[in-house]
Amino acid sequence: MRPVRLAANQPPRFYRGGAAIADLRDAPSAVEFGPEDWVASTTTLFGVAESGLSRLPGGRWLRDEVRAAPSAWLGAEHTAAFADDPALLVKLLDAGQRLPVHCHPSDSFAQAHLGCRFGKTEAWVVVGTTGPDPLVYIGFREDVDAATVRAWVSTQDSSAMLGALNAVRVQPGDTVFVPAGLPHAIGEGVFIVELQQPTDLSVMLEWRGFADDESAGHLGLGYETALACVDTSGWSADRLAGLVRETRDRRAPVVPLLPAEADAFFRADRLHPGSVVELEPSFAVLVVLEGAGVLRTDSDDLAVRRGDTVVVPHGAGAARLEGDVVAVRCRPPAPGRK
Template sequence: MSSDNEPVALEANQPSQFYRGGAAIAAFRSQADADRGPEDWVASTTTQFGKDEAGLSRLPDGRWLRDAVAADPVSWLGEEHVAGFGADTALLVKLLDAGQRLPVHCHPSNEFASTHLGCRHGKTEAWVVIGTFGPEPTVYLGFREDVPAAVVAEWVSTQDSSAMLGALNPVGVSPGDTVFVPAGVPHAIGEGVFIVELQQPTDFSVTLEWRGFLADAEAGHLGLGYDKVLDCVERRAQSPDDLVRRTRALTGASVNLFDAQADPFFRADRLHVSGTAALEPSFGVYAVLEGAGTLGPVAVHRGSTVVVPHAAGEVVVTGDVVAIRCRPPSVSSLGS
C-alpha cells in the first residue's frame, strides 16, 4: 500500500462525456490513444452526477483516493482543513479539452445546492488556459445585458441556441489567461480551448442548451425540472473584465492566478522553478506544464499530474519546472 505521507503521481482518469475532445490531453500526457475523452478528472473524490464510481481517481495501490482520504483525513488534508471541511477535499481539478463548443450551461450556488440537492457545495469554477487551437479560441461568459426570467425560460423551452449564445460575452483567450466563473453565471467553452479547471467538488450542471448535446431535456435539469432549476441562473449582466485575468507575462516564482473572489472556493498558482523550491505543507493537486524535475520523490515532466497530501510536509521541487498548483480554499475564507 502506498504511503499517505508522500506525493503520488496519478494516471489519466477520463470518464465518458457527451462532447468531443481529448487530443490535447493525449498530447499533453504523451498518450498513444487520443480518444479517451475530453475530461481528465485529477485527484478526484467526486463522482459524475448520478453515478456510483465514475469520475473517482484511483491511487497506484488500487484504492480510491476518496476512500484513502476518508480513512485518514488529517494526513491527507491537515487538521485545520478537517476542522473546517471534514473529510472533504473541497476541490475538484480537471484537464478539459474542448474538441467542440460546449453548450450554454451554468451551475448552482452553495445555497441552491444545499436547499434542493442536499449538498453543501454548489459549483463555482475557474479555468486556467494552457493551450489553444484554431483561429479564434473563445469562451462565452455571462450575459451582456440583464435578461428577464421569462426570456431565459423561453430560450430554454424553444431551445433557441443562437439567442442563448448571442446573449453571452465572447472572450478571446490564449495560454496564461484565467477565467473565474461564479455559480449561476451562464457560460460555454469554445472549440479549441484546453484548460486546467478548478471547481467545487460536484458534478451539478444546468444545461440550458441541451438540444444537439444531451439525449433529451431530462438530462439537463438535475432531476428538478426546468421550472425550478432556472432559479439558479444569474440573469444580471456580467463584465468579463471582472472575471478574466491575463497572466502569461507574469513569471515570478509563484504567480497567483485568481483574485480574492476565488478564495472561498479554491486557490491556484503557477510555479516557476529553476533549481530548487520548498513548498509549504498543504493538500495540493499539481499539473506540470513545462520542463522536468522532481516533486518530492516523484519524477515529473510535462503532462505529469501529482496529488500531495498535507502530511508530506515541506515538499521540495527540483529542476526546471512550470506547474499549476491547485489547492482547496483556506479555512479562514469560510467566512468570506
C-alpha cells in the first residue's frame, strides 16, 4: 500500500467553471463545463452508474480496489464503522458562475426517503478567488416559513431566495462548514477544496437557468417532500460565526481548518512543512496548493508539487511530508464520532 498520484477527474456538470483547476494543475486548457474535479472518488453522480468515480493509474476503479481490501485502504477502526466506504468525497470546485441556491439532505432524510446511508454535509476550504467581490451565500438571515420557501421555488423567484441568504465575502484561507439542510450558494470566482459526505444529493431551490426543468431539482421525490429537508431557521451573525473561520494568517506546520462538529463527517488540515511534518496512519486525500516536496512512507517516497492530488491508504503507515510545500489534507470522520 502506497500513496498514489491521481489524474484529474472532471465529470460534466450543469454550470461553468474549470479554469482555476486547469491553472492549479498546470493543464494546457480548461475542461468545458468541468468545474468539479472529484478526487479519490468512490462516489458517482446521482442516478449514474460510473461517472464521478476515480481511476487509479492502469485504469482500475479506486472504488473496486477499496472494496477488495477495505482494511488496508481505510483501517480497521474505519471499516468497523463504515465497512468498505471511505465516507468521504473531496472535490476541487471552481465556480465559473454563481451556483444555484440549493441544499442537501441530512443522513436521516436520506435514509428515510432515498435509501441512502449518507446525506451531504459539506465544507469549503477557499484556496482562490477572482473578481472584485467573491461571495458565498449561507443560511437564511431570518426565519422563513415553509410556505414562503415553497412559493419561491414554485415561482422560481431567484432574487427573493438569494436576497434572503447571508452574503459572506471570502478570501483564500477562509473555511466554511455547511451542515446538511442549510440553504447556500457559491458565488462566481470562488475556488475551493470541498469536503463532503460521499453522495451527490442536492435539492435545487433555484433550478431555472441551471437545469432543463424542475425534475432535476428534487431527487425524484417531488418538491413537496424534498423541501422538508431545508433548514428554514434564521442564521444571525453570531450563529454564522460557528461555521466560518479565517485561517489565512496561521502558519503552523499543521493548521486545523474546521470546527470540532465537523469531525463527525470529515477532517481537514492545511500543512506548512518548511522541513518535516509527521502524519499518523490514515486514509487521506492530499491536495498540493503551493511549492514542491516529498511525501515519505515506509513503502515509498512520492515527489509532489503544486497541483498534485494524492490518495494515501491507511496501510501506507505513518507519513512524512517534507519540503517547501503547502497542502490540504482531507480525512474521513474521526474514529468513534459516527
